Amino acid sequence: MNKIIVDEYEKNWSQINGCLEVKKEDAHIHLSGNNKITDILINSSNKLTITLEKNASLNLNANWFKEKKDLEIILNCESNTNVKSHCYIETDKHFQLNFKINLEGDQNKCEILFSVVTEKEGNCLIKTMGKIAKNTKENELSEEIKGLSLGNPSITFIPELIVDSMDVIANHNATIKCIDETELFYLKSKGIKKEDAILLIKQGFLNQLKTQGGGKNES
Amino acid sequence: MLTIKNLNVQVLDQEIIKDFNLNMKDGEIHALMGPNGVGKSTICKAIMKSPEYQITNGIITFNEKVINNLNTDEISKLGIYYISQNPTTIEGVTNAEMLRMALNARREEKLNIFEFNKKCNEICEKINLPKNFLHRAINDGMSGGERKKNELLHLWMLEPKLILLDELDSGLDIDALKIVSSSIMEYYKEKKPSILIITHHNQILEEIKPDWVHILKNGHIIKSGEKSLALEIEKSGFKEYL
Numbered sequence: 001m002n003k004i005i006v007d008e009y010e011k012n013w014s015q016i017n018g019c020l021e022v023k024k025e026d027a028h029i030h031l032s033g034n035n036k037i038t039d040i041l042i043n044s045s046n047k048l049t050i051t052l053e054k055n056a057s058l059n060l061n062a063n064w065f066k067e068k069k070d071l072e073i074i075l076n077c078e079s080n081t082n083v084k085s086h087c088y089i090e091t092d093k094h095f096q097l098n099f100k101i102n103l104e105g106d107q108n109k110c111e112i113l114f115s116v117v118t119e120k121e122g123n124c125l126i127k128t129m130g131k132i133a134k135n136t137k138e139n140e141l142s143e144e145i146k147g148l149s150l151g152n153p154s155i156t157f158i159p160e161l162i163v164d165s166m167d168v169i170a171n172h173n174a175t176i177k178c179i180d181e182t183e184l185f186y187l188k189s190k191g192i193k194k195e196d197a198i199l200l201i202k203q204g205f206l207n208q209l210k211t212q213g214g215g216k217n218e219s
Numbered sequence: 220m221l222t223i224k225n226l227n228v229q230v231l232d233q234e235i236i237k238d239f240n241l242n243m244k245d246g247e248i249h250a251l252m253g254p255n256g257v258g259k260s261t262i263c264k265a266i267m268k269s270p271e272y273q274i275t276n277g278i279i280t281f282n283e284k285v286i287n288n289l290n291t292d293e294i295s296k297l298g299i300y301y302i303s304q305n306p307t308t309i310e311g312v313t314n315a316e317m318l319r320m321a322l323n324a325r326r327e328e329k330l331n332i333f334e335f336n337k338k339c340n341e342i343c344e345k346i347n348l349p350k351n352f353l354h355r356a357i358n359d360g361m362s363g364g365e366r367k368k369n370e371l372l373h374l375w376m377l378e379p380k381l382i383l384l385d386e387l388d389s390g391l392d393i394d395a396l397k398i399v400s401s402s403i404m405e406y407y408k409e410k411k412p413s414i415l416i417i418t419h420h421n422q423i424l425e426e427i428k429p430d431w432v433h434i435l436k437n438g439h440i441i442k443s444g445e446k447s448l449a450l451e452i453e454k455s456g457f458k459e460y461l
């Protein structure tokens with residue numbers, strides 16, 4: 001795995017490809033060209049700002065497993081940028097993420113997908129804020145958050161969109177699913193014990209996301 | 220094979236089944252008939268220990284083992300297979316993933332993937348099911364007929380000794396019913412399971428011919444007879460039993 005270390009407050013990069021390891025509490029990176037971030041290793045309460053310069057693209061994946069975090073990630077897009085992002089969060093602890101995306105220029109295309117699985121004492125709060133600046137043209141922003149709650153943990157999604165332009169296509173969706181007793185009974189009636197049935201349902205939730213678009217980022 | 224004695228079942232504090240008795244021997248086919256709402260499906264769900272169905276009295280034994288206190292998966296692993304009238308959809312979980320897990324749950328050693336694939340392919344050919352069904356999510360985006368065929372795939376793979384068919388004919392046109400029924404009969408001829416069919420109609424009983432027919436009223440069997448009883452009901456309806 002190619003690691004890209006962020007150990008300065010501000011850094012300019014071009015064409016990065018690998019896992020971003022953020023060592024500063026507050027960091028700001030500027031990206032140009034075509035970039036791929038395969039994962040983000042980050043401390044529990046860091047703030048990361050990524051600015052995509054004109055004509056840049058970013059394929060961003062982040063996977064956080066069973067981690068306690070309170071993160072802020074800001075993505076600024078200048079003009080004519082292309083972003084595909086999938087953040088996967090699986091937690092049995094407290095996890096909070098503020099994700100802001102600012103479309104500051106024209107003709108940016110952004111697809112943002114979050115998938116969240118919480119279990120045991122998991123408590124997850126995801127705030128997403130999409131902001132499309134005044135007098136910008138032909139921006140496209142799609143935000144989707146999907147959650148699966150295993151047991152009785154809490155999941156809260158707060159999706160927000162602030163659109164100051166008339167020439168934009170923007171949408172956001174948020175859905176939370178619990179373990180369905182009918183599905184559980186069906187799988188148990190095939191001879192599968194409860195724990196394994198829950199595992200299958202969770203796997204099914206993730207498979208669906210892959211076919212829906214999250215998996216596109218992995219290629 | 221299956222013995223049910225003095226069974227009472229409650230759903231949401233309402234008693235649906237009262238003093239129900241049934242004795243099925245190895246290889247027998249029984250049909251349970253009755254109008255809507257008399258508790259026919261409740262019997263299957265109580266046998267399978269569906270969570271909303273509470274057994275308040277009575278004993279269910281399968282091959283001389285009391286199964287009332289077992290979990291649904293344990294009941295299934297004893298060899299009881301249930302096809303509901305509207306099989307559940309599970310998005311994202313493929314038939315192959317589910318079947319592999321279900322077969323592994325029945326074995327001490329994990330099933331070899333090549334052995335599993337070979338068995339899947341043989342059964343798809345046998346029941347004339349496209350092999351891509353194996354990689355489709357369980358019942359997702361399938362028509363009523365496809366769902367029942369999908370359940371047949373599970374049936375042939377899991378090789379049960381007792382099959383509970385809860386209104387198999389529901390949602391099937393005549394041709395689909397014939398295809399599904401003949402596959403069940405093929406399984407019956409090959410493996411000799413016992414079958415309990417829940418139905419309103421005689422039509423399915425023309426395909427899966429029962430040894431015994433029972434009429435259910437007020438939560439228990441009020442009349443039993445041979446197949447001719449189903450023909451009587453086909454002619455005169457359930458009025459006499461209401």
